[in-house]
Amino acid sequence: MAEAVLQVEGMSCNHCKMSVEKALKGLAGVTAAAVDLAAKTARVTYDPGKVTLEEMKRAITGAGYEVK
Numbered sequence: 612m613a614e615a616v617l618q619v620e621g622m623s624c625n626h627c628k629m630s631v632e633k634a635l636k637g638l639a640g641v642t643a644a645a646v647d648l649a650a651k652t653a654r655v656t657y658d659p660g661k662v663t664l665e666e667m668k669r670a671i672t673g674a675g676y677e678v679k
């Protein structure tokens with residue numbers, strides 16, 4: 612398992628936090644996703660053999676947020 616911290620822009624409330632976490636957890640290979648609203652980060656635990664950072668970024672962008 613690997614861990615990554617993504618910088619996510621555009622999250623303003625708890626709903627945003629849940630949307631981003633849900634988008635990440637919907638990816639095969641992501642085992643955990645935790646958003647810190649104040650820090651604007653998403654900490655992701657994932658299997659690098661199953662999912663890439665690019666795919667995570669695309670999932671977040673697809674949910675309507677921006678990854679820095």
Ligand SMILES: [Cu+2]
Nearest residue numbers: 623624626627
């Ligand atoms: Cu929101």
